[in-house]
Amino acid sequence: MTSDVDLPITGGCGCGAVRFEIDAPLQGALYCHCTRCQHRSGTAAAASARAAPGSVRVVSGEEHVRRWLPEGGLAKDFCGECGSAVFASDPESGEVIAVRLGAFDGDPGVRPSARQFVAYAAPWEPIPDDGLPRFPERLPR
Numbered sequence: 157m158t159s160d161v162d163l164p165i166t167g168g169c170g171c172g173a174v175r176f177e178i179d180a181p182l183q184g185a186l187y188c189h190c191t192r193c194q195h196r197s198g199t200a201a202a203a204s205a206r207a208a209p210g211s212v213r214v215v216s217g218e219e220h221v222r223r224w225l226p227e228g229g230l231a232k233d234f235c236g237e238c239g240s241a242v243f244a245s246d247p248e249s250g251e252v253i254a255v256r257l258g259a260f261d262g263d264p265g266v267r268p269s270a271r272q273f274v275a276y277a278a279p280w281e282p283i284p285d286d287g288l289p290r291f292p293e294r295l296p297r
Contacts, residue, residue: 161265168259169235169242173220176242178255180211185257185266186295189283190273196224196232197241200281203257204244205266212243212252230254270295 164177185205193202214221222236225247233243233252244254257264268288275292277283283290 161263165264166261167242167255167264168217168261169220169238169240171235171238171240172217173237174217174235174240174242175215176255176259177213177215178207178211179213180208182206182255182264182266183208185264185268187268187271187288188273189271189277191276192226192229193273194276194278200278201271201283202241203268204254205257205260205264206254207252209251212255 161181163181164179165182166175166177168175183206185203187201187203189201194200196202217235220236221233221242223245224232224234226232230244230253231247232241233245234241240259241256242259243252243256245252270289270291271283272291272295273293274283274290
């Protein structure tokens with residue numbers, strides 16, 4: 157579900173060292189309950205939006221972007237100054253695939269429409285009864 161949103165969509169990290177723009181509407185959003193996202197975010201689930209290929213551009217602070225390359229997953233890009241999670245990117249090309257919903261300046265125009273990896277959900281925070289489809293593993297493509 158995408159609402160009308162003014163382009164470019166802007167955002168950045170918590171300290172402002174990394175800033176980005178997105179020049180196309182986002183393709184969707186979801187919650188991920190995998191243990192990797194729990195550890196990375198310090199929360200029970202991470203919320204991310206899928207970006208159209210080639211639509212994300214870092215406009216300032218690219219030198220502050222750091223990357224964690226977990227085995228078998230997307231690269232996790234964050235600000236090296238404040239630690240804010242910003243992107244998930246292709247580990248080979250570096251192309252941004254997803255943007256963390258908390259990194260947007262305003263309304264990004266999408267809402268999470270599914271929950272993936274719920275088989276690994278944190279036992280200390282029940283998944284809300286929000287009507288979103290739940291997938292025990294990765295959301296089917």
